[in-house]
């Protein structure tokens with residue numbers, strides 16, 4: 764196997780999100796931890812994305828589900844009450 768000295772950042776693979784390069788449903792949040800997403804977001808906003816940014820395109824129902832997933836502690840408190 765030969766290794767080319769020419770390193771290129773490849774565009775996202777077919778079937779993957781064009782924003783974050785992860786494989787997810789367009790209605791679902793982007794992968795906030797994706798380096799491609801973080802780089803792109805940083806260039807545009809001069810800060811790194813939060814999960815709220817990653818799911819800003821989602822509908823309110825999806826956001827609610829995702830927020831619940833992100834904070835298991837909050838969910839636990841709710842169940843105990």
Ligand SMILES: [Zn+2]
Pocket residue numbers: 780781782783784785787792793794
């Ligand atoms: Zn994405």
